[in-house]
Amino acid sequence: MAVHEHQNQNSGLRPGSLRGAFREAPLVVGVDGSEPSLRAADWAADEAALRGVPLRVVYASLWERYEGTALAAEHKPFEEVRAEDIVAVGLRRALRRHPDLDVSAEILAEEPEYALVREGRDAAALVLGTRGRSDFVEMLLGSVSLAVAAYADCPVIVLRGSHDNQVGATPARRVVVGVGGTSKGSAALRFAAEEARLRRVPLDAVRAWRCPAYESVDHPLLTGEPARLHEERAAKVLGEALEEVPADIDLRRRTVEGPTRHALLDASHDAGLLVVGARRHPGRLGLQLGRVAHGVLHHAACPVAVVPEPV
Structure with a gap:
């Protein structure tokens, strides 16, 4: 990864x-x-x-x-x-x-x-x-x-x-937030930024990206170019989502190749708090948690904050 x-x-x-x-x-x-x-x-x-x-x-x-x-x-x-x-x-x-x-x-x-x-x-x-x-x-x-x-x-x-x-016990540990495709102005990002500010620690914003199967980076004619384009797209989405983060936050951007769940679980090992958003769908039956939130709640190495995101 x-x-x-x-x-x-x-x-x-x-x-x-x-x-x-x-x-x-x-x-x-x-x-x-x-x-x-x-x-x-x-x-x-x-x-x-x-x-x-x-x-x-x-x-x-x-x-x-x-x-x-x-x-x-x-x-x-x-x-x-x-x-x-x-x-x-x-x-x-x-x-x-x-x-x-x-x-x-x-x-x-x-x-x-x-x-x-x-x-x-x-x-x-x-x-x-x-x-x-x-x-x-x-x-x-x-x-x-x-x-x-x-x-x-x-x-x-x-x-x-x-x-x-x-x-x-460990106030110096950073706050990590997962940034999805529609994270601009998200409640999870605002919550994570405020936690980082209060704790006076860095905020690590993580955006995962993956090449579609038909654009395998192992293909001899496609190696490098598709991966670079997908990473650039992820960096652009990440940058747009973070435009509203206050300037006094020690902000660190990370683009990670691989599934979002794996990227966040890896980041949780040296974090003080992991923040993820969860979309709320009024009237929908069943647990209102996405696969990422569900996965990190079960397996993260640090406390997890699940922040409701209105649809």
């Missing part, structure tokens, strides 16, 4: 008890008590502090449906106590990292997928962690994270179990 770089606090919580109105859209992190989700809460605390926005820790479960109302009348159901403990731990961890951070929590008695997608309507972004108990499972994405990334109206940042707390 050829790569070319062009430098240019709370206890005793009841479900829904802490829902409040913020002057600024908060960052929302979903927790379930697993260590990956609590590491995601750490990551979200760093991100919220970086953005200067509130952080909301959300736990969602259908425990009320399965706990008897008679038992709940005399004693708190076990799952409610567990939910309170989980969000309390998330709150403490966030405040330990950033004592001045505006942090709140919410417990929702409903399916996590629906609850988090709804929370995303008023959020700056959603942050989720996924579990992994083996090397194979680590490469796969949980159903909740996949569904939320596919349907949320705001950016969704997903950290798998193998990802470190990379906002705070």
